[in-house]
Amino acid sequence: MADIAKLVEELSKLTVMEAAELAKALEEEWGVSAAAAVAVAGPAAGGEAAAAEEQTEFDVILTGDGGKKIQVIKEVRAITGLGLGEAKALVEGAPKPIKEGVNKTEADEIKGKIEAAGGTVELK
Numbered sequence: 056m057a058d059i060a061k062l063v064e065e066l067s068k069l070t071v072m073e074a075a076e077l078a079k080a081l082e083e084e085w086g087v088s089a090a091a092a093v094a095v096a097g098p099a100a101g102g103e104a105a106a107a108e109e110q111t112e113f114d115v116i117l118t119g120d121g122g123k124k125i126q127v128i129k130e131v132r133a134i135t136g137l138g139l140g141e142a143k144a145l146v147e148g149a150p151k152p153i154k155e156g157v158n159k160t161e162a163d164e165i166k167g168k169i170e171a172a173g174g175t176v177e178l179k
Contacts, residue, residue: 123173
């Protein structure tokens with residue numbers, strides 16, 4: 056059996072793009088979809104009580120570059136710390152998550168920066 060702690064350590068070193076590629080590869084290998092698992096687990100985990108609670112964590116999703124790809128790539132690099140090639144791939148592959156699990160203040164700040172650069176963003 057694999058050493059779980061070692062796997063967690065190695066997975067923590069992945070970039071956003073590498074993690075997305077890993078998720079896609081696992082979905083293909085296992086014949087499942089991560090979105091389907093979340094949809095199934097969501098109602099079972101919280102039910103009506105979860106709907107009444109205010110959302111505290113947000114995913115910032117880049118939906119487009121608004122025709123200003125270079126400016127949006129620069130802003131994505133500043134926000135995420137990605138290299139030029141990774142940031143370019145993220146912007147060109149939109150819709151893609153820029154940051155996941157951030158608080159409302161940080162999500163709004165990131166959204167403002169991307170929109171100021173010309174891009175479009177969605178908060179989920």
